[in-house]
Amino acid sequence: MSEQFKVPEKPLPEEQQWQLALAYLRRAEISAHVLRTVLFFGAIAIAAMVLMQMQAGDRGLAFLVNVASVVFALAAIFCLVKSWQLQKEKALDRFKYLKAKDADAVALYDGVTGQLRGLQSRFWDWLAFWALAGAILTQLAVRMLSAAATLLPAPASPSLPM
16 A cells, blocks of 8 residues: 655755654664664574584584584674674764764764775674674585485495406
């Protein structure tokens, strides 16, 4: 069902524009927090699952794959913590500028952080997502390959005439 949106005949007053912008900002921040929380607990769950399935006698490929999955999950957790830290620091800096009523400094700060990829929380969020995906895909690939290997018939050994 599509809704018809009425376009205002005249622009909103500045105070209403400010409130609307703040509402959108809050909504975006809540969405980011939910996403980070889901990724964070997903990474913990993957690492815990892999660690619980590891056995003391694991060697070779199985051991390396499990270690790689745990490393990917830990990398995802690190990226999420880095993202949260950056978000917190940027919010504190913006608060200081706004408290000092220095709108030009806020605009300059946002422009600079927007250009520097490592200072963007979304960069670290995406990195965390791909690290978690790497952990999951590594486990899935090994499980599929081992399942396929058990389904294939063993190669027949040539019989020698006696």
